[in-house]
Amino acid sequence: MIKDFECLKVDEIKVEKAICPVAEEVPLSIFINGRHFATAMISPQMRKEFVAGHLYSERIVSAVEEIESIEVEGDVARAIVANPIRAIVPRRPIVSGCGGIASFLDESKLPRIKSDLTINKKQAQEAMKAISLSETHIATGGVHSVGLFDQSGPVSIIEDIGRHNALDKAIGSLIIKGERFDLGRAFAACTGRVSSDMALKCSVAGIPIVVSRGATTGLAITIAQRTGLGIIGFLRGKRLSVYANPERFVI
Amino acid sequence: MKVQEIRSDFPILDDLIYLDSAATSLTPEPVLEAVLSYYRSYRANVGRGVYRQAQIADQRYRDAHLKVAGFVGGEDGTAVFTRNTTESINLVARGLDWKRGDRIVTTLLEHHSNLLPWMRLKEVGIDLEVIAPDKMGRIDLADLERAINKKTRLVAMSHLSNALGTILPAREVGRICRERGVLFLLDAAQSLPHMAVNVKDIDCDFLCFSGHKMLGPTGSGVLWIRELEDGKRNGEQRRAKGQRMSSHASKNQDSGKKLGSTELAPLLAGGGMVEDVFDDGFTFKRGYEGYEAGTPDISAGIGLGAAVDYLARIGIDEVHDHEMSLTRRLLKGLDGIGGLEVYGPGADSPVERGGVVSFGIEGLLPHEIALMLDQASNICIRSGHHCCIPLMRHLGLKHGTARASLYLYNTDEEIEKLLGNLEQIARMA
Numbered sequence: 197m198i199k200d201f202e203c204l205k206v207d208e209i210k211v212e213k214a215i216c217p218v219a220e221e222v223p224l225s226i227f228i229n230g231r232h233f234a235t236a237m238i239s240p241q242m243r244k245e246f247v248a249g250h251l252y253s254e255r256i257v258s259a260v261e262e263i264e265s266i267e268v269e270g271d272v273a274r275a276i277v278a279n280p281i282r283a284i285v286p287r288r289p290i291v292s293g294c295g296g297i298a299s300f301l302d303e304s305k306l307p308r309i310k311s312d313l314t315i316n317k318k319q320a321q322e323a324m325k326a327i328s329l330s331e332t333h334i335a336t337g338g339v340h341s342v343g344l345f346d347q348s349g350p351v352s353i354i355e356d357i358g359r360h361n362a363l364d365k366a367i368g369s370l371i372i373k374g375e376r377f378d379l380g381r382a383f384a385a386c387t388g389r390v391s392s393d394m395a396l397k398c399s400v401a402g403i404p405i406v407v408s409r410g411a412t413t414g415l416a417i418t419i420a421q422r423t424g425l426g427i428i429g430f431l432r433g434k435r436l437s438v439y440a441n442p443e444r445f446v447i
Numbered sequence: 448m449k450v451q452e453i454r455s456d457f458p459i460l461d462d463l464i465y466l467d468s469a470a471t472s473l474t475p476e477p478v479l480e481a482v483l484s485y486y487r488s489y490r491a492n493v494g495r496g497v498y499r500q501a502q503i504a505d506q507r508y509r510d511a512h513l514k515v516a517g518f519v520g521g522e523d524g525t526a527v528f529t530r531n532t533t534e535s536i537n538l539v540a541r542g543l544d545w546k547r548g549d550r551i552v553t554t555l556l557e558h559h560s561n562l563l564p565w566m567r568l569k570e571v572g573i574d575l576e577v578i579a580p581d582k583m584g585r586i587d588l589a590d591l592e593r594a595i596n597k598k599t600r601l602v603a604m605s606h607l608s609n610a611l612g613t614i615l616p617a618r619e620v621g622r623i624c625r626e627r628g629v630l631f632l633l634d635a636a637q638s639l640p641h642m643a644v645n646v647k648d649i650d651c652d653f654l655c656f657s658g659h660k661m662l663g664p665t666g667s668g669v670l671w672i673r674e675l676e677d678g679k680r681n682g683e684q685r686r687a688k689g690q691r692m693s694s695h696a697s698k699n700q701d702s703g704k705k706l707g708s709t710e711l712a713p714l715l716a717g718g719g720m721v722e723d724v725f726d727d728g729f730t731f732k733r734g735y736e737g738y739e740a741g742t743p744d745i746s747a748g749i750g751l752g753a754a755v756d757y758l759a760r761i762g763i764d765e766v767h768d769h770e771m772s773l774t775r776r777l778l779k780g781l782d783g784i785g786g787l788e789v790y791g792p793g794a795d796s797p798v799e800r801g802g803v804v805s806f807g808i809e810g811l812l813p814h815e816i817a818l819m820l821d822q823a824s825n826i827c828i829r830s831g832h833h834c835c836i837p838l839m840r841h842l843g844l845k846h847g848t849a850r851a852s853l854y855l856y857n858t859d860e861e862i863e864k865l866l867g868n869l870e871q872i873a874r875m876a
Contacts, residue, residue, distance in 0.1 A: 230489075230499030265510045274506055 219338030249368025511752030584613030611791030
């Protein structure tokens with residue numbers, strides 16, 4: 197995930213040559229049933245999990261059983277999903293990601309999250325602590341970290357150059373495991389902003405709460421109000437802000 | 448196992464009692480669906496066409512190979528699709544780098560397809576040692592140990608006798624072969640569809656079986672090849688991958704002579720299997736593609752993948768238990784019919800066996816028994832030599848045997864019906 201590059205370090209006094217660790221970024225073209233669907237810019241690890249999670253959080257499939265096959269060969273991923281010749285109609289992107297991949301989800305057709313999960317301040321803080329221990333982030337300053345947590349602690353923590361990619365990989369890593377994981381019993385923690393696409397992905401995947409160190413957006417809150425997603429932002433030190441569905445947060 | 452549910456996937460069973468699955472099995476609806484959907488929705492040739500249908504065909508055909516390899520615990524090896532077990536064995540017989548004086552050990556229990564390809568190699572100076580089984584179809588491991596000498600390159604043996612139903616000690620033979628530095632080919636055509644067969648467990652180098660005996664379409668067979676290890680083993684490099692062959696070597700392949708250092712040369716050369724072609728030779732692709740020259744039976748391959756899915760969903764151990772329970776019932780019933788003799792392990796025999804049961808009735812030819820069962824009750828069984836003429840001669844069964852063989856879709860009621868019919872036939876004989 198990290199590659200060393202030569203760079204010039206410049207400050208007020210001197211200029212010096214140095215070797216700097218930089219986060220890697222690679223393209224991954226996803227073909228669904230033989231058609232190019234999208235090309236994502238992602239961190240190179242866990243490509244298969246990324247594709248599985250992406251298919252799921254973008255509602256290309258509604259259950260992991262609908263994914264017949266995923267093969268990854270270099271920068272190409274090929275997936276076969278139920279009903280192979282069903283045309284994947286290019287949907288208008290409604291939001292854009294910071295790096296990573298645009299979401300094609302249509303916010304006019306939103307699911308209602310079926311879960312009564314709540315979390316408290318301590319859980320939120322511990323989750324944030326756990327995802328902040330990212331070595332890649334400390335070395336490069338160039339990746340986001342997303343974790344999925346259940347009552348007992350972290351179930352998947354992923355780093356990626358893109359927040360959405362990390363969330364897709366975290367979801368993918370859980371759904372392709374043999375034993376079924378109930379995403380309705382998990383909450384997400386994220387080092388980056390909770391924008392509308394993050395809120396949409398959580399809602400579609402059925403994750404009831406997202407916690408972030410960063411801000412959220414107006415559209416994300418609108419979406420969350422419709423789907424029942426709890427959004428907690430600006431979780432820093434002892435402070436946090438609850439933006440949507442406060443009943444999911446136990447004070 | 449829910450037999451009635453399974454039977455609803457085999458509508459053909461409404462019209463007959465099928466007890467000839469050792470010859471070829473029936474095909475369940477999901478497999479037919481997989482075959483038809485290839486033709487109906489995405490028919491295209493495989494080998495990296497860029498358009499949508501070709502990509503789907505490609506991926507499903509590739510996936511089928513992976514599923515089949517996974518089914519036998521052979522993810523690290525290569526599953527090559529052939530037409531049948533016969534072709535798989537011939538691929539090994541023709542593809543190994545034989546030297547005059549090399550020796551092959553096999554048994555007299557073998558189906559012709561695991562005997563004739565080796566007999567043919569006598570023409571190029573290969574010695575063939577054939578171990579005789581006892582009346583129950585057992586081979587003595589001491590005989591095998593004795594038969595293997597310094598010149599021995601390969602032991603080729605079946606896992607389950609298609610004539611007597613006896614299960615042979617594949618694991619022990621695998622161990623002996625490994626100790627003695629000899630290649631081991633296991634003909635699992637009769638075992639693999641009915642019981643768990645794992646190449647890690649058995650430690651064979653080549654596993655040959657037929658997709659059409661395990662709910663797959665006809666025209667589907669498999670040769671699984673052990674992955675080569677780094678460095679050398681048995682003083683030889685165990686390569687199944689593409690290496691450059693000169694045109695000279697290719698010509699030699701036709702005459703069955705030494706062929707460079709390639710461990711297993713492809714049976715066919717031509718389209719789809721090459722990595723690169725030069726003026727004077729070519730290199731063939733790594734993996735299964737190098738062995739599947741020309742357009743393969745794509746739908747059969749994809750159908751076989753669906754058959755593996757079907758068996759895996761039910762569970763091969765469940766299938767085995769069901770069949771063994773039917774087999775015990777059948778053997779017990781046959782034991783009580785006067786004038787009927789079971790060939791191979793019978794009702795009270797401790798010898799390990801599968802659901803293939805051979806028998807004869809005094810005063811009747813095997814073909815007559817089969818014909819009577821068909822005419823009286825639409826019961827399908829096999830009769831004759833079962834492609835085992837040397838074995839039949841060895842056992843003194845001039846006209847062969849009548850043979851009932853079971854599978855997951857058979858029921859207790861069908862066994863009862865067979866027994867009832869046989870009782871009557873034996874009484875009349």
